[in-house]
Amino acid sequence: MGVYCERIVDLEATAADAPRLATRIIDWLVAEHILTRELSRDRMYSDYAAEGYVPGPNWQAITGADWGNGPVAIALGRNIFVEGQGSDTPAHATCPACRTDTVVIDYPGGSWEPDREIWAPFAAALSTWRTTGAATATCPTCTAATSVTDWRWSSDFTLSCLAFEFWNWPPLTDAFHQELAARLGHPLRRQVVKL
Numbered sequence: 001m002g003v004y005c006e007r008i009v010d011l012e013a014t015a016a017d018a019p020r021l022a023t024r025i026i027d028w029l030v031a032e033h034i035l036t037r038e039l040s041r042d043r044m045y046s047d048y049a050a051e052g053y054v055p056g057p058n059w060q061a062i063t064g065a066d067w068g069n070g071p072v073a074i075a076l077g078r079n080i081f082v083e084g085q086g087s088d089t090p091a092h093a094t095c096p097a098c099r100t101d102t103v104v105i106d107y108p109g110g111s112w113e114p115d116r117e118i119w120a121p122f123a124a125a126l127s128t129w130r131t132t133g134a135a136t137a138t139c140p141t142c143t144a145a146t147s148v149t150d151w152r153w154s155s156d157f158t159l160s161c162l163a164f165e166f167w168n169w170p171p172l173t174d175a176f177h178q179e180l181a182a183r184l185g186h187p188l189r190r191q192v193v194k195l
């Protein structure tokens with residue numbers, strides 16, 4: 001089988017709050033013996049962290065199966081998380097001002113590749129956001145310039161300052177997702193990544 005990662009993205013953590021929130025969650029998971037404080041890069045391929053936390057003896061408590069696991073990586077800083085494999089753009093971007101969808105990947109038109117000309121100004125704005133924390137993208141339809149954090153993207157594309165990547169863990173239970181959301185105090189989005 002290939003490499004599988006379940007990524008849990010915090011949709012509201014700020015760059016300033018994320019390190020403290022991550023520490024709180026790691027402390028909880030270590031106390032429950034789900035993780036240890038040992039770090040490893042074995043069997044993980046994160047774009048966002050060089051190492052992850054090694055599972056502890058009680059790791060199965062938050063999964064529905066027992067077929068093995070790898071490290072848990074923490075993604076801090078302003079990042080863009082894309083579900084699935086390969087793509088680095090959303091299928092569409094929705095303008096907050098006029099609600100028009102700018103189509104980036106025209107799946108209904110039979111395309112599986114992003115239109116790089118359409119995507120280029122969004123990519124530039126997102127790059128600025130990652131560096132500075134603030135950037136606007138201009139709507140091709142109504143010409144309104146809106147913060148990239150207010151644009152709506154297709155559901156597989158998420159901007160966030162905090163994510164947890166469970167490398168090669170079995171699917172995590174709904175109860176775990178609910179408790180994690182409660183402890184973070186934020187809505188979460190679950191993404192599956194296959195390499």
Ligand SMILES: [Zn+2]
Pocket residue numbers: 095096097098099100139140141142143144
């Ligand atoms: Zn617009």
